[in-house]
Amino acid sequence: MRLSAPIFKLKRQAKLLARDANIPLHAALDQTARNEGFYAWSHLAAFASNRRPTHEILAQLAPGDLVLLGARPGHGKTLMGLELAIEAVRTDRPAFFFTLEDHEGVVFDRLQMLGTDRKAVEGKLLIDTSDDICADHIIDRIGHRISRAVAIVDYLQLLDQRRHNPELEVQIKALRMFASTTSSIIVLLSQIDRAFETTPRSIPGMTDIRLPNPLDFGLFTKACFMHDGETYLEEIA
Known part of the structure; x- marks a missing residue:
């Protein structure tokens, strides 16, 4: 079976359907899934997850990696970040998702879109939506006593938005x-x-990253870019 469009586009279609038909998002997601030949969105999400390279990407990341994951809005970078966190949970690694972009309810809605039940990650995936998120906050929440954690930060350009x-x-x-x-x-x-x-x-690629303030990209060890369902991972020399 083949999807008619990448999952991020199907998710966008479902959101439009929910708005236009004035129905709950979960109902619009299920209808979109049925249009693709699946009985529910969870079924479609599980199918798409098996086809996406998330587990392969995480397998290519090494302890100590600092990774940049870039994409235009609506091309699935947040979903990819969440999938990496979910994959970390599946492999019994401490997982964290820090976001300055969304509140907790939106994050759990996205988990549902990925076919992951909230109860499956409770106590295993820490979701932090604090306005105080910055490097010091992230380091403090993870803690130096935890090793082999996988932390996702959404997103780079917001880390220094506060003057202090x-x-x-x-x-x-x-x-x-x-x-x-x-x-x-x-x-x-x-x-x-x-x-x-x-x-x-x-x-x-790296030259396309939007930066309001200077940054040495050599601080990153790897970069992953996404567009229209394509994903490319590269080492940074």
Whole structure:
């Protein structure tokens, strides 16, 4: 069986259906799934998860990695981040999802879209939606006594939005050191400049990252880019 569109586009269709038909999102998701030949969204999500490279990507990440995950809005970077956290839970690793973008209810809605029941991750996946999220906050919440954690941060450009937070590069240096000393993996989601869509390239790269403030990309060990269902992982020299 083949989906008519990447799952992030199907999710967008379901949101539009929920709004236009004035029905709950879960009902719109199930209807979208039935249109694809599945009996429910959870069935479609499980099928799509098996086809996506999330487990392969996590297997390619090493203890101490600081990873940049970039995509244009609506191309699935947040879902990919959550999937990496879910995969960490499945492999009995401490998992964290820090977001300055959404409240907890939205995060759990996205987990549902991925076919993951809230009870399946309770006590195993820490979801932090605090306005105080920055490198120091992340390090404090994970703690130096925890090793091999997988932490997702949504997203890079918001870390220094508050004037009292350290400069972005200072925070990334702190996260790189923390990841290295605790053998953890930290993945920072990143915006991609809209100018990328005017280029002939099929997938963005480091030059397309939207940065309001300077940052040395050499602080990252790996970068992963997504666009229109394609995913590309690269080492950063």
